[in-house]
Amino acid sequence: MKSLADIAAQLQGYDPQALAVPQVDAFLAQLVQPVTGNETVSIADALGRVTADDVVSPVDVPPHDNSAMDGYAFDGSQLAADAPLQLQVVGTALAGKAWHGSVAQGQAVKIMTGAIMPAGLDTVVPQEFTRPAGDDRVEVPAAVLKRGDNRRLAGEDLKAGRPALARGERLGPAGCGLLASLGVPTVRVVRRLKVAYFSTGDEILSLGEAPREGAVYDSNRYTVRAMLARLGCEVIDLGVVRDEPAQLEQAFRSAASQADAIITSGGVSVGEADFTKAMMRQLGDVAFWKIAMRPGRPMAVGRIAEGDKAAVLFGLPGNPVAVMVTFLAFVRPALLRMMGCRDTAPPPLLRARSLEALRKKPGRTEYQRGIVDTGPDGSLQVRTTGNQGSGVLSSMVQANGLIVLHHQQGNIAVGDPVDVMMFEGIL
Incomplete structure (x- = not known):
């Protein structure tokens, strides 16, 4: 297992105070490793699971001309x-x-x-x-x-004795159907990834608590939980943890003892109370980053140890949209790698024509919430949802994708092509 210092030393130009998005991807690719442990499940329960072995076809499909x-x-x-x-x-x-x-x-x-x-x-x-x-x-x-x-022709789909599915395949509806076409009732899969999550902050209210001045209800807990559930993870919900050292220590230790990965939101930005960051440093090997991106600049990554166990840590910002964007951009691919998936690349980007002029400074990657549809000429077109503030969670509901403005891009004129990351299948 490489230390964070060893990983950083291998990345050219690594600067934790000014990380470009590709450097974050490269760092996380070395930080996380696939979990061990397999189980056998029925095909009916295999959706979203990752194959632990190559699945060899016992029959020709179709079995005859x-x-x-x-x-x-x-x-x-x-x-x-x-x-x-x-x-x-x-x-x-x-x-x-x-x-x-x-x-x-x-x-x-x-x-x-x-x-x-x-x-x-x-x-x-x-x-x-x-x-x-x-x-x-x-x-x-x-x-x-x-x-x-x-x-x-007999065997034109699959030949007996040949691999039908490779190890590391995340099973979708087609994969489950293919397994059934082989007459295979069960499949060996990688065990479910265990991810512990909690929100931090004295200003956070749990559902059911009475409103109070200066406090907000904890939306991050439910968006993160839903994104983890969409991935098929086993979620360990540790609730809201106050900015108090003893509570934070207990939460981190409990998370590290149970989970493969820990996700927190809040407590990693400059100027916030130092209790969360101090506890991360005390209990593990953790790096605190400023990423050249918007939204979602602050992020913590590393490992938290408890006894002979260590869990990968993803400390996300507190603002709701920043949480979702950093999860999609960085955490989701890392968790897929931990699940043993062969394909851990982010969703492919599509090209769409911008219906608006977009202001953008070179030197950072921006993810703007967009509404993508088909124009009169049949090509894709995209407009923003309006206010791009990182606390405007309603914009993520309105959007069906993110407009990805890359590190070196500048202003976008009306009609310019831009990349979009669609939400379908990932949110």
Whole structure:
């Protein structure tokens, strides 16, 4: 396990008081490691879980050549490029039941989608392409298909003995369905990542507490919990912890003893009470950063130890939007890496035309809340939600993505292309 000093020494130009976003990504990639421990779950409970091993297909999928269409199966060698083909229909092949008759030249079998291809037949003409040609006869017009059309080959999806899913695959609906198509009822997955979370600050109210002057209800606790739940983490909710050393020490020790990662919000900004930062320093190896980004400049990262256990720490800012942006930009990819995922890259950025002029100074990355839709010409366009204050949580509800203005970018004129990170699937 590398110390924070060892990691920092490997990063060119590392300055904790002025970190660019790519440097944060590079640092976290070395800080976190996949957890150990696997379990077996049913396919019905596998959504969002990460495969612990390669899944090898025990069967061919599909298990036999079958028809991709409702139509007529025949020997495609009879097709001629410039003449229609007449065929006598000698039977019907239904899905789930093989047809065992024999088919000669000039004959065909009516076949349903998914039905096994009768022996010696390799082509299916869709029913709508044919014309009646008398009793039990159909005509295939010239040049409407070629030999082999509309036939699914045995094993064309998956071959028996070959990997169907690689280790580190985070299972979505398609992956769960693919496993079911193999006849596999269970799958070995990485155990759930345990993440402890608490908010800090004397001004924070828990739900159910009476309002008081200068205090705000704790929204961060619920946005973080929801983002962790979306990732499939096991959430350990430690509530609101006051700016008091004994309470903070107890919370950090409890979190480190139970969890793989700890997320806090508040207490890491310059000028805030030093109790939270002091306790982080006392209990672990922690770096305090100023990131060249907006929103979300202050952040703490490191490890908190308790006995022989150590949990990765992500100390996030206190403002609600800054919490969500730093989670999406940095914490989410790091947690995916800890979960054992092969693909830990941030969501791909799309290009959209800005409907507004945006003010931006080079030298920092900005994440502005945006509303992306399709313009009259079919291309993507984006406008901001208005007020971009880091405390305006309602703007995250209105937005369907973030406008990502990169480190070296300057002002954006109306019509300029910008990158957008869409929320669908991650929020």
